[in-house]
Amino acid sequence: MTERLLFAERALLPDGWSRDVLIAIGADGGLASVTPGAAAGAAAHAEGPVVPGVPNLHSHAFQRAMAGLAERAGPGDDSFWTWREVMYEFLRRLTPDQAGAVAAQLYVEMLKAGYTAVGEFHYLHHAPDGKPYGDLAEMSRQVLAAARRTGMGLTHLPVLYGFGGFGGQAAGEGQRRFLNDPERFLRLVEAVRDEVRGDPQFGLGIAPHSLRAVTPETLSAALAGLEALETGAPLHIHVAEQQKEVRDCIEWSGQRPVEWLLGNVDLGPRWCLVHATHMTEQETASLAGSGAVAGLCPTTEANLGDGVFPAPAYLAGGGAYGIGSDSHISVSPIEELRWLEYGQRLTQRRRNLLARGDTEPSVGAVLYQGALAGGAQALGRPLGELTPGCRADLLVLDVDCPALVGKPDDRLLDAMIFAGNDNPVRDVMVGGRWVVRERHHAEEAAVLAAYKAALAELTA
Ligand code: NGQ
Ligand code: ZN
Numbered sequence: 001m002t003e004r005l006l007f008a009e010r011a012l013l014p015d016g017w018s019r020d021v022l023i024a025i026g027a028d029g030g031l032a033s034v035t036p037g038a039a040a041g042a043a044a045h046a047e048g049p050v051v052p053g054v055p056n057l058h059s060h061a062f063q064r065a066m067a068g069l070a071e072r073a074g075p076g077d078d079s080f081w082t083w084r085e086v087m088y089e090f091l092r093r094l095t096p097d098q099a100g101a102v103a104a105q106l107y108v109e110m111l112k113a114g115y116t117a118v119g120e121f122h123y124l125h126h127a128p129d130g131k132p133y134g135d136l137a138e139m140s141r142q143v144l145a146a147a148r149r150t151g152m153g154l155t156h157l158p159v160l161y162g163f164g165g166f167g168g169q170a171a172g173e174g175q176r177r178f179l180n181d182p183e184r185f186l187r188l189v190e191a192v193r194d195e196v197r198g199d200p201q202f203g204l205g206i207a208p209h210s211l212r213a214v215t216p217e218t219l220s221a222a223l224a225g226l227e228a229l230e231t232g233a234p235l236h237i238h239v240a241e242q243q244k245e246v247r248d249c250i251e252w253s254g255q256r257p258v259e260w261l262l263g264n265v266d267l268g269p270r271w272c273l274v275h276a277t278h279m280t281e282q283e284t285a286s287l288a289g290s291g292a293v294a295g296l297c298p299t300t301e302a303n304l305g306d307g308v309f310p311a312p313a314y315l316a317g318g319g320a321y322g323i324g325s326d327s328h329i330s331v332s333p334i335e336e337l338r339w340l341e342y343g344q345r346l347t348q349r350r351r352n353l354l355a356r357g358d359t360e361p362s363v364g365a366v367l368y369q370g371a372l373a374g375g376a377q378a379l380g381r382p383l384g385e386l387t388p389g390c391r392a393d394l395l396v397l398d399v400d401c402p403a404l405v406g407k408p409d410d411r412l413l414d415a416m417i418f419a420g421n422d423n424p425v426r427d428v429m430v431g432g433r434w435v436v437r438e439r440h441h442a443e444e445a446a447v448l449a450a451y452k453a454a455l456a457e458l459t460a
Contacts, residue, residue: 003032004432005043008050008396010409011036014385017409021050025392029200029431034386046396048426049404049412051368053116053393054333055375055383058236058274058295058324061103061143062124065455066090067329080242080304088174092128096142098454099124103146105451108441109331110152114425116393117153119324119379121207121236121274123161123178125188130176136184137191144195144202150443151435153393155203155379156192157236160185160222161213166252168215178209182221186229193229200391201431203381205234211249211257216264223265234270234380236295237261241275241306258283267292272378274324277307284310288317293378298339300326308343312353315370322375334424337367337417364413396427398439 004025011021013034022038025031070086094102110118120143126132135141140156147154161178164171171179180188189206196202206226208214214222226233240246240257249257258279261267267290274295276287287294296309304327314321323336330336341363344353355363376384383391397404397412403420404412416424428436435441 003027005041006046006050007038007040007043008046011046011050011386012052012413014387017412021386023050023386023392023394025432029392029433030382031386031388031390031392033388046427048397048399049409050386051395051397051413052372052384052386053395053428053430054114054368054371055322055379056110056115056118056325056333057272057293057322057375057378058297058326059106059118059120060123060327061106061120061146062091062094062099063087063326064106064109064328064331065094065098065102065451065458067327080306081244083304085174088172091124091174091177093458094124094128096133096138098458099139100142100146101447101450101454103143104149104443104447106328106331107146107150107152108444108447110325111150111428111430111435111441112425112439113332113334113423114395114428115325115331115333116395116428116430117155117375117379117381117383117391118147119155119157119205119234119236119272121157121159123159123207123209125158125180126177128177130179132184135191136188137195140188140192141195144192147201150441150447151430151433153201153381153383153391153430155205155234155381156196157205157207157234158185158189158192159207159209160218161209162218163213163215165212166248178213182218182225185222186225189226190229200381203234203379204230205236205380207236210238210245211260212245219265232270232380234272234378236272236274236378238274239276240278241301241304243278243307246278256280256283258287262286262290269293269377270380272322275301275306275309277301277309279310281313284313284319285317288314288319291320293374294319294321295324295378296321296336296340297324297326298336298343299330300324302339302343303327303329308347309340311340311344312348315354315366320374320377321370322373322378323371332423333371334417337364337371340367362410362414364415364417365410367417368413392429392432394429395425397424398426
């Protein structure tokens, strides 16, 4: 087997920082061996500390192009729900080629920021009038092509979206591009499965959009149909993000959204509950114990005025979590992790809330390692660890980044997350391939030119 070798003077392994680590990369883009205390021999030298790349577990790629367009006060009170109207308006014209150009631009930005895999929660399926494209998977293929072009690892999560509110309410005009019944939805999933099958850069799962957008019947049909296509695939859903959503769910079912899921689906490690912002103590403890991942998107949750996730109780209960950039008003794992802790500091008026004083006092280490483990679980691919069998997805940090200068190994993650706004990521490898070198992506100029052309068309 052809192997390539990388030597890192410092590398973050599952049990902490190690010295003189020899990393062998297999021809399949996976890690063949990881050996601390080794000699460099003929291996290429990493120019700085090496850490695993971060999985981004929640993305709506097209929203990158509308970031910044919903920050003006409307005539009445602005909210998540008025933001959503701006988003629907933005989708009146977006074409498949434009969506592909936006996704490629986003993925270049993500890679440069240190995200090496993404979960694409994909609901923009049809033409503006709601008619399916000639190829049902047209929009999905745009996203897959953007990932291939940029070298991003991707778990595609086609979204089941059938209704406009709890209890099977009719969808509105702004939602026409998203709608499928379970039968057509499963045909789309099958088409995507056929395209990604056997490629270790890709994974496949499904995402019932929210309890607002499905009924218990369509949810069951999709879950049953998926099992026939792809056993054990990840399952994602938006849940309990807004208080109005919680009230509407109670009115419909007598239960809160997370409570409903706990009682009505087999909530275990395959599930990723995105946001899960509004939970009682009981829901928080039960979700933490279920083995499911909480998909946290702190910058989007702040931007949309969602609320603050009960992270201390959830982590104390052993809950798994990962991070997502969701609406892409920020594309930075550092900013997501920083705000996960800062939301707690601001509301509780204390510090270092997400560290574990007894076992891991470093807030940065808890946040980063947690996001790696939960992100990998939610994306259903072997990610997030510098361990044989995992993908060779890694970042080389820049030793000249002022925030990192002079910091001992056990403070590096703290400094990276809490001590600056310069991007500390120098080089990025995904699936054994360097996609960012010295802060540049080989395709960045061409991808940006296509993005500019797409936005010029959109705003013309
Ligand atoms: C979405 N985004 O599907 O893009 C949602 C908003 C909705 C976030 N929840 C729309 N952040 O939930 O209906
Ligand atoms: Zn979302």
